Amino acid sequence: MNTRDAFALTRAAGATLTEQLASQFAERIRQRLLAPGARLPSVRDCARRHGVSAHTVVAAYDQLLAQGLVEARRQRGFFVRESQRAPASGPHVAPAAVAAEVPVRVAPVDATALIRGMFHGVSHLPAPGLGTLPPDWLDLPMLASALRRVLSHGDATLALQYGQPAGDVRLREALATKLADFGVRARSSQIVTATGATHALDIVSRALLSPGDAVLVDEPGWAVEYARLTQLGMRLLPVPRTADGPDLAVMATLAREHRPRMYVTVSVLHNPTGHSISLGDAHQVLKLAEAHDFFIVEDDTYAHLAPAHLPRLAALDGLQRTLYVSGFSKILTPSWRVGYVAAPPSLVERLIDVKLLSTLTTPAVLEQAVAHCLEQGSLRRHAERVTARLDAARHRSVQLAQAHGCRFVTPPQGLFGWVDTGVDTESLAQTLLDEGWLLAPGHLFHATRRPSTVMRINFATSQDARFWQAFGRGRHPSS
The missing domain is CATH 3.40.640.10 (Type I PLP-dependent aspartate aminotransferase-like (Major domain))
Structure with a gap:
């Protein structure tokens, strides 16, 4: 089965591979599926993922640089450019651990990336990062x-x-x-x-x-x-x-x-x-x-x-x-x-x-x-049916997650699971988005941006074995 239709390159297309790759990244940035500050895949990873040469990837990233969509940071890679930086007098975030420290500025952009992903309908596949029940669960x-x-x-x-x-x-x-x-x-x-x-x-x-x-x-x-x-x-x-x-x-x-x-x-x-x-x-x-x-x-x-x-x-x-x-x-x-x-x-x-x-x-x-x-009482009866169905979905999702090497940070309850994947979930989310799977990486759930190996899954939309197979490929790309 091939689920890579969400981000596929083809040599038969009217545009070059470089142009196709640059266009795909540009579209995601404009739709804010890639939020300001997000790191693009490394040249090596991107080349391997799409079956192209490193030269093709470098040329595509150069086009994004020329369009002002990304910026290169020395020895760190390519990052989506901040389209509008917070003013010097803007809002602040105080770190929880040390209350007396000088607050740190934060740009609230990541949330919209997830929301836009939900609204754009990345693919026909279930969305493990979604925050709502699947349509066929509703009455x-x-x-x-x-x-x-x-x-x-x-x-x-x-x-x-x-x-x-x-x-x-x-x-x-x-x-x-x-x-x-x-x-x-x-x-x-x-x-x-x-x-x-x-x-x-x-x-x-x-x-x-x-x-x-x-x-x-x-x-x-x-x-x-x-x-x-x-x-x-x-x-x-x-x-x-x-x-x-x-x-x-x-x-x-x-x-x-x-x-x-x-x-x-x-x-x-x-x-x-x-x-x-x-x-x-x-x-x-x-x-x-x-x-x-x-x-x-x-x-x-x-x-x-x-x-x-x-x-x-x-x-x-x-x-x-x-x-x-x-x-x-x-x-x-x-x-x-x-x-x-x-x-x-x-x-x-x-x-x-x-x-x-x-x-x-x-x-x-x-x-x-x-x-x-x-x-x-129709809402009460519907909620009882949904809760019973969610219990079964949670059980299956937990089994699949654990079978693929994940650990639940907190006991699975309700609609969401808080799962430690052991890898950077921001990078993983980009990889799986190529295959049509929308994730909710852990950095979205912190007030200041930080690397995270945790992701939130929706139990109702994470019980598809195809997702966990794609997760396995994304988590261990060389295997």
């Missing part, structure tokens, strides 16, 4: 039925007008009932809807933060959140993530030294490690937040894939200084951009104002369709 009849129900039995004029500022009342009431399952007590008046959980996080950040504010974040953590906060001008304070939650000693030091305004965390089925916070650590985090007067933003995006009994900070805190964010892209469909934030009553109007300025309102038809799925 299209359930979605279609919910939409028909809303449009035929509800108020059809919903599709012809703006939604309500805080979000559809029916959905907010259904969400208040759902949140009680997790122990989060919120009235419908405390809930503001958004166009997905990411938008909800953005609303919270814009409402509560100002440029230059310090924000505590988990590390490893979600690359998109690092990038989003940095672009808003915040100073990131990475806190190492342990099996029980954030490293409390580091968090206490950072809080004392930098006076953070907020802590953003995925407390349950953490992305990428799969860890969930322990009850004891959750209490300690809340005590630190009270002592140092910062908000906690709890991103519970994977709530539908997790046991309801796991501790939620918002439940323990009673939504006093905690804001609870979630959505439905991980369980219903990524295309229904329905998310929400449950907040302390004193913050609700401020959140609504920011929402109105960013999107005016949110689509009432989709919000009522989600409400229907919640009210009828």
